[in-house]
Amino acid sequence: DAMVIQNPRYQVTQFGKPVTLSCSQTLNHNVMYWYQQKSSQAPKLLFHYYDKDFNNEADTPDNFQSRRPNTSFCFLDIRSPGLGDAAMYLCATSRDVTSGSRRFFGPGTRLTVL
Amino acid sequence: AQSVTQPDIHITVSEGASLELRCNYSYGATPYLFWYVQSPGQGLQLLLKYFSGDTLVQGIKGFEAEFKRSQSSFNLRKPSVHWSDAAEYFCAVGAHDDYKLSFGAGTTVTVRA
Numbered sequence: 001d002a003m004v005i006q007n008p009r010y011q012v013t014q015f016g017k018p019v020t021l022s023c024s025q026t027l028n029h030n031v032m033y034w035y036q037q038k039s040s041q042a043p044k045l046l047f048h049y050y051d052k053d054f055n056n057e058a059d060t061p062d063n064f065q066s067r068r069p070n071t072s073f074c075f076l077d078i079r080s081p082g083l084g085d086a087a088m089y090l091c092a093t094s095r096d097v098t099s100g101s102r103r104f105f106g107p108g109t110r111l112t113v114l
Numbered sequence: 115a116q117s118v119t120q121p122d123i124h125i126t127v128s129e130g131a132s133l134e135l136r137c138n139y140s141y142g143a144t145p146y147l148f149w150y151v152q153s154p155g156q157g158l159q160l161l162l163k164y165f166s167g168d169t170l171v172q173g174i175k176g177f178e179a180e181f182k183r184s185q186s187s188f189n190l191r192k193p194s195v196h197w198s199d200a201a202e203y204f205c206a207v208g209a210h211d212d213y214k215l216s217f218g219a220g221t222t223v224t225v226r227a
Contacts, residue, residue: 004157031213040123042204042217043158055213090157099208099215100146100165105157 003027004106006091012112013081021076021109023091029104031097032074034066035090037108043090049074050097078111086113116141116207120218127195128226135190135221137205146208147188148215149179153201161203164188175199200225 005024013019023032031050035043047056049068063085065077078085088108094101117140127133139145146165150158162173169181179190188205205218 006157009155040219042118042219045214048213092158097213098210099212100163100210102160102163103158103215105150105159107155107157 004091004093004104006089006106006109008109009107010110010112012114013078014114015083016080019078019081019111021078021089021091021111023074023076023106024072025091025093025104026072027093027095027104028071029093029095030071031094031101032068033092033094033103034064034074034076035092037088037090039087046076048097081111081113083113086111116145116209116212116214116216118205118207118216118218120203120205120221122221123219124222124224126224126226129197130194133190133192133195133199133223135203135205135223137188137190137218138186139188139205139207140186141207141209143210144183146210147179147181148206148208149173149177149188149190150204150206150217151175151201152204152220158204161190195223195225197225197227199223 007022033048034046037043046060068074090108091106092103119138148163149161164181202220206215208215
């Protein structure tokens with residue numbers, strides 16, 4: 001089945017230790033998104049790629065970076081995780097970048113920062 | 115910018131009873147409206163969407179939602195809930211000329227036997 005896959009599902013890191021979260025898709029979609037979801041809060045868009053074009057949200061901290069080496073893969077790098085970065089990180093894809101284009105979400109990676 | 119309010123943080127409903135989840139949005143024109151469901155340990159799954167036309171939209175898993183422009187609402191309903199409907203539900207709004215979806219904070223549904 002075509003899908004959005006996130007690895008790992010659970011990630012534990014230490015305060016200040018860089019961490020990378022992975023997302024892959026078999027849908028061949030042009031757009032890949034990263035959302036941060038804290039407990040009992042709405043998912044918050046961090047950034048997205050339209051093909052190779054990177055689009056950062058204005059309020060996304062510099063601590064968060066992303067890479068998209070090819071259509072299928074996208075990575076979220078947190079350079080120096082703080083306690084406030086503990087959250088669920090959701091990857092999503094869509095065929096195009098309009099808000100009406102259906103998003104397909106992965107299962108998420110739950111990040112714990114010790 | 116568009117925004118969404120889900121007034122109910124948590125709803126408990128008996129299996130077989132009806133369910134209604136409220137969603138109010140703020141946007142100047144006719145928005146794109148969505149309902150997503152998130153089961154424990156899972157990503158968000160699209161239940162249904164409204165773009166235009168018939169204001170009552172049918173979705174998967176027996177859900178429906180009604181767009182009411184006068185009330186700026188897009189409430190989700192299900193006539194008879196099943197235990198498997200226990201999950202978190204998110205309403206989202208998008209603008210025609212934008213890429214962003216604005217999500218509500220979610221409503222957690224608990225189903226009791």
